[in-house]
Amino acid sequence: SVTGTGNALNALGLAGNTGTATAFTAARTSGIGGIAGKTLTFTSFNGGTAVNVTFGDGTNGTVKTLDQLNTKLQANNLTATIDANGLLTVSTTNDYASSTIGSSAAGGAIGGTLTSSLTFSTASTPVQDTVAQTSRANLVNQYNNILNQIDTTAQDSSFNGVNLLNGDQLKLVFDETGKSNLSITGVTYNSKGLGLAALTSGVDFIDNAATNKVLTNLNAASSTLRSEASSLGSNLSVVQVRQDFNKSLINVLQTGSSNLTLADTNTEAANSQALSTRQSIAVSALSLANQSQQSVLQLLR
Incomplete structure (x- = not known):
């Protein structure tokens, strides 16, 4: 007005x-x-x-x-x-911003200023745009196919029998005693877990209001996925840090073990040569001593 x-x-x-x-x-x-x-x-x-x-x-x-x-x-x-x-x-x-005139039979009221009498006629049957309805029906089918792919992807996201997208839990142990560990709680993020439901052709996507409702659910599901991705990324960072630490610790232990058990070949070769020389000198000394004794005995004869 x-x-x-x-x-x-x-x-x-x-x-x-x-x-x-x-x-x-x-x-x-x-x-x-x-x-x-x-x-x-x-x-x-x-x-x-x-x-x-x-x-x-x-x-x-x-x-x-x-x-x-x-x-x-x-x-x-x-x-x-x-x-x-x-x-x-x-x-x-x-x-x-448009106005819908209420029905007197339904208790509605007609608003505005009337300058003449009103005459109501029988309402005509609305004519649907078949091209637009077909396009919207195809969009509904595409949406439902994507939901099926979300379900199968969540089911297939398993490694070593653990599926963090299907509600499983994963416990990682970082030391030999088992006191240092990390527990990761899985989530159920199929289409139902994300708050997404299959659409019905001829009911959904028929107007802006129905489409905006679906968009609201998609935005909420996207926010949920981003939040869980952030949580899993944080746990991944912890695992990578502990993995690098354990690798460094293994290298230190291997180096210490090698120092205790492995020998320096150059040093051992020199020691072996020295022992061989000493043995040769001892044999020569015994031989000379034996020759001296025989010389003395010959003089006494």
């Missing part, structure tokens, strides 16, 4: 054009400046925000140009246009 102060409605030719239509057209019927300082109030019938438009020189919140008028009307999902003949047209930009 449109209400105004002073002569604003008459100046814009809006008198009698403030009913429940989603658009109306009127011509200005007064001279320039006739509505300066006057205020129009625009209100859509489906709960939109009331917008007050005060005409003036464009300062202090007043409206002077068409762009300024549309800026004011934007909050109420309305738009205004002026044609070459000076006709002003105000129309809705979406279904939210």
Whole structure:
């Protein structure tokens, strides 16, 4: 609806054009400046925000140009246009700002200002866009196929009999006593666990509201997956740090063991050569001693 102060409605030719239509057209019927300082109030019938438009020189919140008028009307999902003949047209930009006339049989009330009698006729059967409906049905099938792939992927994400995406738990032990360990609790992240359900052709994706509901569920599932990925990434960092530490510890122990059991070949070869030389000298000394004894005995004879 449109209400105004002073002569604003008459100046814009809006008198009698403030009913429940989603658009109306009127011509200005007064001279320039006739509505300066006057205020129009625009209100859509489906709960939109009331917008007050005060005409003036464009300062202090007043409206002077068409762009300024549309800026004011934007909050109420309305738009205004002026044609070459000076006709002003105000129309809705979406279904939210339009009006649905209630049924008297259902206890509804008809809003707006009536300038003549109303005549109701039998409603005609709506005509569906078969091309659009077929396209939406195909999108539903694609969505359901993706949900099936999510389920099979979650089932196949198993390693050594442990599936962290199917609710299993994994316990990692970092030392020989078992006191140092890390327990990772799995999650059930199939389509049901993510809050996603199969869609029905002809029911879902039929309008923006149904589509936005699915998008809300997808955004929630995406946030859940990102949170769990962050948790698993943190556990992976812990495991990698402990793995590097254990590798370093193994290297230290192997080096110590080698120092205790392995021999230096050069040192041992030198020791062997020294022992061989000593043995040769001892044999030579015994031989000389034996020869000396025989010489003495020959002299005594």
